Amino acid sequence: xxxxxxxxxxxxxxxxxxxxxxxxxxxxxxxxxxxxxxxxxxxxxxxxxxxxxxxxxxxxxxxxxxxxxxxxxxxxxxxxxxxxxxxxxxxxxxxxxxxxxxxxxxxxxxxxxxxxxxxxxxxxxxxxxxxxxxxxxxxxxxxxxxxxxxxxxxxxxxxxxxxxxxxxxxxxxxxxxxxxxxxxxxxxxxxxxxxxxxxxxxxxxxxxxxxxxxxxxxxxxxxxxxxxxxxxxxxxxxxxxxxxxxxxxxxxxxxxxxxxxxxxxxxxxxxxxxxxxxxxxxxxxxxxxxxxxxxxxxxxxxxxxxxxxxxxxxxxxxxxxxxxxxxxxxxxxxxxxxxxxxxxxxxxxxxxxxxxxxxxxxxxxxxxxxxxxxxxxxxxxxxxxxxxxxxxxxxxxxxxxxxxxxxxxxxxxxxxxxxxxxxxxxxxxxxxxxxxxxxxxxx
Numbered sequence: 001x002x003x004x005x006x007x008x009x010x011x012x013x014x015x016x017x018x019x020x021x022x023x024x025x026x027x028x029x030x031x032x033x034x035x036x037x038x039x040x041x042x043x044x045x046x047x048x049x050x051x052x053x054x055x056x057x058x059x060x061x062x063x064x065x066x067x068x069x070x071x072x073x074x075x076x077x078x079x080x081x082x083x084x085x086x087x088x089x090x091x092x093x094x095x096x097x098x099x100x101x102x103x104x105x106x107x108x109x110x111x112x113x114x115x116x117x118x119x120x121x122x123x124x125x126x127x128x129x130x131x132x133x134x135x136x137x138x139x140x141x142x143x144x145x146x147x148x149x150x151x152x153x154x155x156x157x158x159x160x161x162x163x164x165x166x167x168x169x170x171x172x173x174x175x176x177x178x179x180x181x182x183x184x185x186x187x188x189x190x191x192x193x194x195x196x197x198x199x200x201x202x203x204x205x206x207x208x209x210x211x212x213x214x215x216x217x218x219x220x221x222x223x224x225x226x227x228x229x230x231x232x233x234x235x236x237x238x239x240x241x242x243x244x245x246x247x248x249x250x251x252x253x254x255x256x257x258x259x260x261x262x263x264x265x266x267x268x269x270x271x272x273x274x275x276x277x278x279x280x281x282x283x284x285x286x287x288x289x290x291x292x293x294x295x296x297x298x299x300x301x302x303x304x305x306x307x308x309x310x311x312x313x314x315x316x317x318x319x320x321x322x323x324x325x326x327x328x329x330x331x332x333x334x335x336x337x338x339x340x341x342x343x344x345x346x347x348x349x350x351x352x353x354x355x356x357x358x359x360x361x362x363x364x365x366x367x368x369x370x371x372x373x374x375x376x377x378x379x380x381x382x383x384x385x386x387x388x389x390x391x392x393x394x395x396x397x398x399x400x401x402x403x404x405x406x407x408x409x410x411x412x413x414x415x416x417x418x419x420x421x422x423x424x425x426x427x428x429x430x431x432x433x434x435x436x437x438x439x440x441x442x443x
């Protein structure tokens with residue numbers, strides 16, 4: 001058990017450091033962009049958030065390649081590992097190029113019609129979108145390489161590559177966006193170019209590291225695309241789940257909360273931004289669990305399949321509780337870092353403890369969701385998550401609108417959501433281990 005804990009931590013630590021460094025550098029980059037102009041800042045945020053959402057949905061194929069590579073690694077199949085990697089790369093390049101063409105041809109229409117931009121904000125958005133059209137293509141390629149590094153327990157290269165990329169992006173923006181040290185002041189266009197160029201450098205680092213490990217066979221290009229399309233079909237339920245959870249569920253959720261009151265919505269937004277930092281632990285250990293479960297699946301190692309999620313849940317729950325305790329101690333000071341509105345500060349301070357308690361089960365639900373993804377149980381996850389989310393939204397609506405429980409009703413509905421998902425995912429995961437793996441080893 002101790003060795004497995006060390007392996008999980010060895011896997012997760014570079015990702016943890018990477019997140020902290022990237023978070024700090026990203027905030028610094030945002031501060032630079034904000035100094036260009038308000039229209040430029042709005043255009044960057046709007047387009048960037050859209051592109052990252054698209055990357056997140058299409059990047060669901062990264063979960064599939066994670067499980068595929070893990071299975072091949074667990075089976076000791078080097079040829080299969082190589083084949084699955086280039087299959088994923090092929091489908092991601094294809095999707096990235098399609099989106100690139102869509103952006104280049106329809107960016108003006110998209111910004112005008114969907115976001116109703118006009119004037120200087122539209123002009124700045126068009127300038128920014130030219131280089132950023134390549135963002136999704138590069139991000140999908142980075143996802144594929146990142147999956148290989150995670151499966152091979154080479155996560156230090158994710159840390160190195162993303163750190164170099166972030167520092168380069170920040171440096172270019174400082175020199176050319178603000179025009180420091182005599183360099184020309186190029187404005188928002190350079191923001192897009194520096195972002196894309198730094199991502200390209202990150203990709204070059206990954207290619208250089210793996211150039212002797214992975215060999216592209218041109219005679220298999222057609223087979224790569226056919227197998228890559230199979231990856232896409234397997235990832236489709238995850239994409240639907242991403243759209244539902246990340247877009248539809250969030251929109252309806254916000255519609256319910258905003259009806260409580262504008263100040264309550266602002267207070268809830270502050271609480272959410274604070275708690276999201278604590279979610280870093282479960283996201284990183286969830287990624288580690290996904291990779292290690294897929295490897296253990298290929299090895300048919302039942303002990304590892306049982307232990308890895310357990311250890312991840314224990315670690316992330318302890319870290320979440322520790323972080324929650326610190327947040328509760330400093331609850332009167334944290335909201336002041338985000339807003340000067342005293343009323344909103346008071347609301348955030350008052351309800352923070354309820355939302356911390358509401359998410360106490362979130363490590364269980366997320367870690368076992370990742371474990372089930374590692375076993376390719378994506379359709380089950382889609383159906384279950386959709387059903388439970390709908391029930392939670394109905395409960396939230398009743399508690400806030402009928403019983404007038406304000407944000408307490410929102411927090412209680414969140415707790416119910418996470419608790420039910422935790423129980424279902426845990427029970428189903430144990431069933432799968434007993435039914436598919438234990439019986440298989442007995443035979």
